[in-house]
Amino acid sequence: MDVFTSNPSLSKEELRNIADKLLAHRTYGPPKPEPIGQPTVWADARMDLCETLHYFRSYQGACHSTGGFVRGFMFDKVAHLRDYIDSNVVIARAGGGQVKDKESGEMKASGDQVEGTTSQNLRNCMAHYNPVVIITGADNPHMPSQPPHQYCVLDYFKPTHIWTEKSGKSNIVRYRLEKLNAQKISWWSPKTHPDTIALGSLPPPFVRSCGTCAKESTQIYLNGWMCLSPSCPSFWLILPSSADSPHTSPREPAEADLTYDPRFLKAHTPWPNDAHEYTLKPVPASLSHHDVPGEDTSEAFTRGLVCPDCGRCTPRLSWSGWECPCSWTYMLPHTLIPALSIREPLWPLSDAYTCSRDTHSPLVRVSVSFAHGYRVNRYAIPGIDGFVTHMIANQTVVQERGGPDDMFEALQGLDIGLRRRPLEGAMLKGGLFTRHLAVNYGMPYKFIAATASHAFPAPSHPVSAARSRLTWAARHCLSAASHQDRAAFTTHPFNEVLALCYFESQRISYHDDGESGLGPTIATLSLGAPGLMRIRLKAKHHHGVSNAGVYTPASPVPGCIAYKARRALAPDLALLKGQISPTAFRHRLKQIPHELGLTARGTARDVLALHVAHGDVVVMHGRALQAYYEHSVEHAGKLRFALTARYIDPESLGEGEGPGYVVGGDEGGYDGGMLREGMRVVQKGDEGADAVENDGGSATQHSL
Ligand SMILES: O=C(O)CCC(=O)C(=O)O
Numbered sequence: 052m053d054v055f056t057s058n059p060s061l062s063k064e065e066l067r068n069i070a071d072k073l074l075a076h077r078t079y080g081p082p083k084p085e086p087i088g089q090p091t092v093w094a095d096a097r098m099d100l101c102e103t104l105h106y107f108r109s110y111q112g113a114c115h116s117t118g119g120f121v122r123g124f125m126f127d128k129v130a131h132l133r134d135y136i137d138s139n140v141v142i143a144r145a146g147g148g149q150v151k152d153k154e155s156g157e158m159k160a161s162g163d164q165v166e167g168t169t170s171q172n173l174r175n176c177m178a179h180y181n182p183v184v185i186i187t188g189a190d191n192p193h194m195p196s197q198p199p200h201q202y203c204v205l206d207y208f209k210p211t212h213i214w215t216e217k218s219g220k221s222n223i224v225r226y227r228l229e230k231l232n233a234q235k236i237s238w239w240s241p242k243t244h245p246d247t248i249a250l251g252s253l254p255p256p257f258v259r260s261c262g263t264c265a266k267e268s269t270q271i272y273l274n275g276w277m278c279l280s281p282s283c284p285s286f287w288l289i290l291p292s293s294a295d296s297p298h299t300s301p302r303e304p305a306e307a308d309l310t311y312d313p314r315f316l317k318a319h320t321p322w323p324n325d326a327h328e329y330t331l332k333p334v335p336a337s338l339s340h341h342d343v344p345g346e347d348t349s350e351a352f353t354r355g356l357v358c359p360d361c362g363r364c365t366p367r368l369s370w371s372g373w374e375c376p377c378s379w380t381y382m383l384p385h386t387l388i389p390a391l392s393i394r395e396p397l398w399p400l401s402d403a404y405t406c407s408r409d410t411h412s413p414l415v416r417v418s419v420s421f422a423h424g425y426r427v428n429r430y431a432i433p434g435i436d437g438f439v440t441h442m443i444a445n446q447t448v449v450q451e452r453g454g455p456d457d458m459f460e461a462l463q464g465l466d467i468g469l470r471r472r473p474l475e476g477a478m479l480k481g482g483l484f485t486r487h488l489a490v491n492y493g494m495p496y497k498f499i500a501a502t503a504s505h506a507f508p509a510p511s512h513p514v515s516a517a518r519s520r521l522t523w524a525a526r527h528c529l530s531a532a533s534h535q536d537r538a539a540f541t542t543h544p545f546n547e548v549l550a551l552c553y554f555e556s557q558r559i560s561y562h563d564d565g566e567s568g569l570g571p572t573i574a575t576l577s578l579g580a581p582g583l584m585r586i587r588l589k590a591k592h593h594h595g596v597s598n599a600g601v602y603t604p605a606s607p608v609p610g611c612i613a614y615k616a617r618r619a620l621a622p623d624l625a626l627l628k629g630q631i632s633p634t635a636f637r638h639r640l641k642q643i644p645h646e647l648g649l650t651a652r653g654t655a656r657d658v659l660a661l662h663v664a665h666g667d668v669v670v671m672h673g674r675a676l677q678a679y680y681e682h683s684v685e686h687a688g689k690l691r692f693a694l695t696a697r698y699i700d701p702e703s704l705g706e707g708e709g710p711g712y713v714v715g716g717d718e719g720g721y722d723g724g725m726l727r728e729g730m731r732v733v734q735k736g737d738e739g740a741d742a743v744e745n746d747g748g749s750a751t752q753h754s755l
C-alpha cells in the first residue's frame with residue numbers, strides 16, 4: 052500500500068482500482084466467510100441484550116440514545132443496498148422514514164428523510180468525542196463475515212460524517228462510523244480476505260464548497276463530487292465542471308453505478324481518546340461488605356450479566372441468581388430485609404384500624420367496615436356484577452404470629468422456586484420474559500408450565516399460610532354476596548397460589564385474571580414494600596371500538612365513552628345478531644364507530660387506585676369485573692411479594708397439564724376472628740355490621 056501513501060494525489064484510475072479491490076469480496080447476504088475471531092459480548096435474544104448492556108436498551112429500534120447522545124446502534128436485516136461494513140468502517144442509513152409497501156411488503160421511503168433526533172444525538176457524540184457501540188444481527192447482509200450468534204457486539208465507533216443523499220426519488224440520511232481504536236483487531240474481519248488498507252493510508256477525502264450554496268461537502272462517491280446540502284438547487288448533481296463528469300449539464304448519478312471513493316471509506320479521523328479502553332462488558336453490580344438489606348434486590352441486580360466464560364448476555368431469571376447455559380452460574384446471598392424496616396414512617400401502624408389512602412372515581416361506591424384488625428373497603432363498580440374489596444391490615448394483623456411480618460421474612464429465607472416466566476406470543480426475537488418472578492403452588496396455572504408447579508407445602512409454610520388467610524378473607528368478603536356465590540366458593544375453594552416477587556422497579560402491567568377455567572373470586576396478599584394497584588376499564592370497553600375499528604357489542608358500563616348512545620343501541624344490536632348473517636352483523640359493527648364518532652385512541656383513566664400495603668388483602672369477585680376491567684401493580688421499594696389464590700377447575704387443564712401430586716384442601720384453617728381478643732378497638736356487633744355507606748359525593752373521591 053506504500054504506493055498510495057507516498058502518493059497523495061492518486062489518479063482516478065488508481066482510486067477505481069483500490070475501490071474494486073475493497074469491494075471485490077463483499078457478499079450481500081449469506082453464505083459468508085468465517086470471522087477471524089469471536090465477539091467478546093453476544094446474545095441469543097434481544098431481551099437479553101437490552102437487559103444486560105448499558106449501551107443498547109432499545110427493544111425495537113436500531114438506535115439507543117439517552118440524554119441527547121447515541122449510545123449504541125444495532126444493524127440487522129433491514130439495510131440499505133449502499134450500506135457498508137468492513138473491519139473498521141460502517142456506513143448505514145439513518146432509521147425511520149420508511150413504510151411497508153402494501154403490495155410487495157418491502158420497506159419503502161415514505162418521502163424525503165430529514166436529519167432528526169438521532170442525527171442530532173450523533174452530532175453531540177462527535178462534538179463531545181463520545182464513542183458509540185455497534186452491534187450486528189446475524190442477518191445483517193453487509194457483514195464481511197458470518198456473525199456466530201444472533202446478536203454480536205462489534206466495538207466502539209466514532210461517528211464521523213452525517214449527510215443526505217438521494218435513493219430512488221427520495222432523500223435519505225446516512226452516517227459513517229469509524230472504529231475508535233483502529234489498532235485493535237476486529238474479530239469480524241473475514242478469515243479469507245483480510246482488510247489490507249489501513250485507515251488513513253490513502254490521501255484524505257476530497258472536500259469542497261458548493262458554488263451555489265457555499266456549503267462544504269465531502270466527496271462520497273468516485274462518480275463525482277456533489278453538493279450534499281438537501282436545500283441547495285445543486286444537491287446530488289454531478290456538475291459538468293467536475294473533472295469526473297462526462298456530461299455537459301448537471302446530472303444526478305445513476306444509482307447502480309455509484310462506487311464509494313476509497314479516500315472517504317479509508318479516512319482516519321483522529322480523536323483524543325482513540326486509544327482509551329471503554330468497556331463492552333457492563334460493570335456487574337457487586338455487593339458491598341456491609342450486609343445491606345435490599346442491596347441485592349435493587350435495580351442493578353435485576354440487570355443481566357455478561358458470562359465471563361462465553362461472553363453471552365445472561366439475564367437474571369431467578370430469585371437465586373444468574374445461570375448461563377454454558378454452565379457458568381452466579382448465585383448471590385440475600386440479606387434479610389426485616390419486616391420492621393418496611394414500615395412507613397409517615398403512615399404509622401397501630402392497633403387502631405388503619406386509615407385509608409385509596410382513591411376512586413365518583414362513579415364507584417365504597418362501603419367501609421372494620422373487622423378483625425382489617426379496615427374493609429368494599430368497592431361497587433357500576434354496571435358490574437361483582438366487587439373489589441381492599442382489606443387494609445393494622446399492626447395487630449401484621450405482627451400476628453405466622454402473619455404478614457413472619458411470612459415476609461420467611462419467604463426471603465427460602466428459595467420457593469421463583470423464576471421469570473416466558474410471555475407467550477411475544478414478538479421479540481428470542482422471546483420475552485415477565486419482569487417479575489413467579490412460582491405456582493397447587494393446581495397448575497396453565498400460563499405456567501405444569502412442571503413449574505409445586506404441591507402445597509406444610510401449613511406453616513408462607514405459601515400455604517397465605518392460602519389459608521386468603522380463603523378466610525374471601526369468605527369474609529363473600530358473606531355479603533349472594534347465597535349462590537357463597538355456595539360456589541364453598542364447593543370450589545382456592546386450590547392454587549401464584550406467588551409473584553418484585554425486585555426494585557419491577558411491576559405487573561395492566562392485565563386481567565379472567566382466563567377460562569378460573570373461579571370468579573381471586574384474593575391477593577401483599578407482603579413487603581407498599582404497592583399501588585390501579586384498576587381501569589379495558590380500552591375496547593372504554594372506547595367501544597377495537598383497534599381494528601370494530602364496535603364492541605358488549606353492553607356498555609357507566610363511565611365509558613358515549614355511554615348513553617351505546618346503551619340506546621344495545622337492544623337493537625342484540626336483536627340484529629340473531630337475524631342477520633355473521634358477515635352482515637360484522638359489517639354493521641364496523642359502521643357503528645363512524646356513526647357514533649368512536650376512536651380507539653388512548654386508554655381509560657383508572658377507576659380505582661388502592662394503596663396495597665404490607666399485610667393487605669385485595670379480593671376481586673365477579674367474572675364481569677375481569678371481562679371489563681384490568682389491573683396493574685407497581686411499588687417503589689426494594690422487595691414486594693404478592694400471593695394470589697384462585698380456584699382452578701381441574702377439568703380446564705389439558706392433557707399433561709394436570710398436577711403430578713395431590714392438591715388437597717386448606718389445612719391451615721386460619722381464622723381472623725381469633726384476633727378479636729387482642730385488639731384494642733373492639734368492634735360492635737357482627738362482621739360488617741358497622742359498615743358505613745359512602746356514596747360518590749364523599750371526600751374519598753379523586754379526580755382520576
Ligand atoms: O402484585 C399484585 O398485587 C397483583 C398480582 C396480580 O395481579 C396477579 O397475580 O395476577
Ligand SMILES: [Fe+2]
Nearest residue numbers: 562563564682
Ligand atoms: Fe392479576
